[in-house]
Amino acid sequence: MPNTDTAGPGPGDRAPVRTATPRRLLMCRPSHFDVHYSINPWMHPEKPVDAGLALAQWTRLRDLYRELGHTVEEIDPLPGLPDMVFAANGATVIDGKVLGARFRHAERTAEGPAYLSWFRAQGFTELLWPEHINEGEGDYLLAGRRLLAGTGFRTDPRSHAEAQEFFGVPVTGLTLVDPEFYHLDTALAVLSDDEVMYYPEAFTPGSRAVLRELFPDAVLATAEDAAVFGLNAFSDGRHVLLPESATHLTGELRRRGFEPIGVDLTELLKAGGSVKCCTLELRGR
Numbered sequence: 001m002p003n004t005d006t007a008g009p010g011p012g013d014r015a016p017v018r019t020a021t022p023r024r025l026l027m028c029r030p031s032h033f034d035v036h037y038s039i040n041p042w043m044h045p046e047k048p049v050d051a052g053l054a055l056a057q058w059t060r061l062r063d064l065y066r067e068l069g070h071t072v073e074e075i076d077p078l079p080g081l082p083d084m085v086f087a088a089n090g091a092t093v094i095d096g097k098v099l100g101a102r103f104r105h106a107e108r109t110a111e112g113p114a115y116l117s118w119f120r121a122q123g124f125t126e127l128l129w130p131e132h133i134n135e136g137e138g139d140y141l142l143a144g145r146r147l148l149a150g151t152g153f154r155t156d157p158r159s160h161a162e163a164q165e166f167f168g169v170p171v172t173g174l175t176l177v178d179p180e181f182y183h184l185d186t187a188l189a190v191l192s193d194d195e196v197m198y199y200p201e202a203f204t205p206g207s208r209a210v211l212r213e214l215f216p217d218a219v220l221a222t223a224e225d226a227a228v229f230g231l232n233a234f235s236d237g238r239h240v241l242l243p244e245s246a247t248h249l250t251g252e253l254r255r256r257g258f259e260p261i262g263v264d265l266t267e268l269l270k271a272g273g274s275v276k277c278c279t280l281e282l283r284g285r
């Protein structure tokens, strides 16, 4: 079958035609964004943050989602919670069920209940306040009907069983080893129901073997890709929004028929976050 996708690779190349599906997303405007504590190696409170630039970069990402046909809802940012912009950490939502987030660090604990009350106010009825620490979609990434679950730095491995019981989908635990890649979404991104890209060095040997077994054709990131947070990406099945400096990944994605869109979120990277961290997917039934 000829490849009629104009954004795809040239003639003769057999990359699949990619189809985007519209998503419902939750974001939190970085009105109170700052770096005045350090809970990951990217955060240097002595380095100044340009609040105006952070807001402009974030706004561009939000508008881009809307231009691509996605629905973006916003939760009101709360003063005193500078990391609340990282909406991915606020919960995990599958089939309309909401697993609340329970943060590892005291600096962020108030975000969990804040996000959960947003869901309650929006009419979500199946909500679980978790027993174990989990940082939402920072460590929980859905690939098809399998929930990939990070641990090692933030999410407690006991949360994986709690998530499996609550959502009723198989949960696959993956252990992170490099403090620079402290959440699963800094080391792995889901591209489609059965495709991912990841940085092997961020995982234990056992978890790497699991990833190889589940995703033998995965896009593997280089150290350079990972260092610019290239894996902190969002895919709608066709468009992949990722940090613009992840040039090797961008080429790889294009070769496979995806349409990579580079985004500049360097101001938010000062807190250790980028595209995916700013984005929580609200999956209905």
Ligand code: ARG
Pocket: 039, 040, 043, 083, 086, 088, 089, 108, 137, 138, 183, 185, 186, 271, 272, 273, 274, 276, 277, 278
């Ligand atoms: N400063 C935040 C923290 O360390 C950044 C969170 C980034 N979010 C993410 N989904 N990786 O918790």
